[in-house]
Amino acid sequence: MSKGNGVYLRFLVMEYGYVRRELEGAKLGNSKILIEGNEVYLLLTIRRNVEVNEHRNKLVIDINEDSVDCLLVNYDRSEATLFSIRHNIRKIRTNYRRIRKSIQEKVKNPKLRNELLAKYGSRERKRVEDRLKKITLLLAEIARENNADLVRESLKDLRLNSKKRSKQLNYRLSTFPYRKFIEYLNYKFSERGLSVLEVDAKRTSITCPICGYVDKKNRLDKETFKCRRCGFTFNAQYVACLNLFSRSDDSKVAIRGGRLILISRKTASVVAVNVALDEPPNHMRWLRGKPVPKLIISTPSS
Numbered sequence: 001m002s003k004g005n006g007v008y009l010r011f012l013v014m015e016y017g018y019v020r021r022e023l024e025g026a027k028l029g030n031s032k033i034l035i036e037g038n039e040v041y042l043l044l045t046i047r048r049n050v051e052v053n054e055h056r057n058k059l060v061i062d063i064n065e066d067s068v069d070c071l072l073v074n075y076d077r078s079e080a081t082l083f084s085i086r087h088n089i090r091k092i093r094t095n096y097r098r099i100r101k102s103i104q105e106k107v108k109n110p111k112l113r114n115e116l117l118a119k120y121g122s123r124e125r126k127r128v129e130d131r132l133k134k135i136t137l138l139l140a141e142i143a144r145e146n147n148a149d150l151v152r153e154s155l156k157d158l159r160l161n162s163k164k165r166s167k168q169l170n171y172r173l174s175t176f177p178y179r180k181f182i183e184y185l186n187y188k189f190s191e192r193g194l195s196v197l198e199v200d201a202k203r204t205s206i207t208c209p210i211c212g213y214v215d216k217k218n219r220l221d222k223e224t225f226k227c228r229r230c231g232f233t234f235n236a237q238y239v240a241c242l243n244l245f246s247r248s249d250d251s252k253v254a255i256r257g258g259r260l261i262l263i264s265r266k267t268a269s270v271v272a273v274n275v276a277l278d279e280p281p282n283h284m285r286w287l288r289g290k291p292v293p294k295l296i297i298s299t300p301s302s
């Protein structure tokens, strides 16, 4: 880059695999250099046409208090896997609530107090935002690797006023930035040419995926689902995923020879379901991110 008078600045450009992929077949638009402290960024604006197609493989997601629970159905490999990604957004919120409380109690100077509240407020937003971006990226990458469309609950319920919403949904909306999450997901999936399917999610957590019996008492506790009619017992966090799947794909969830299977009429196939270990696999480890900073209060010396 020329600084004028024959002086040039040279930059070491770090190249990332994903950037290379993004640039393939893209048109470069206005770009600029951004300097932030000691770091220099090259901001590239690109334009690309993407064709969104339908795929028979599906990634079904169910968003919960602490995790995004998923069912990946890959007909090409005759595989279906249930797994869970912890988003820990509730934990981030709780930590910052504690920090805010401590600022309110300990900082007497109103100006400083407001400054600190604003500072930690913006940190909290950034951390939540960062977490949302990482999780949606991870989901989109898993889907891309598997040529899978996204299946998620329909947003219809969210349009109702808060009195009509269920208690559980209201709680979820107050701690989890649901709309933003969906917005990122939709963007990242269509960017990769993958479709997004919305499914009615009513009572998916209390409906038996095998016999269809609906009852609040089907949920024994937070962890266990046990159907009062047919006795089907399963990890409660994955029951909604199974129901969302059968509602989206004209499919049935059944048990054959003691194994959970998916029967898809649309693709005329039968796939056995595996449950992945609870811990995220190695490549998901970066999701854990940085620890929440401790509160440091500095008082102006004057």
Ligand SMILES: [Zn+2]
Binding pocket: 208, 209, 210, 211, 212, 213, 227, 228, 229, 230, 231, 232
């Ligand atoms: Zn049942």
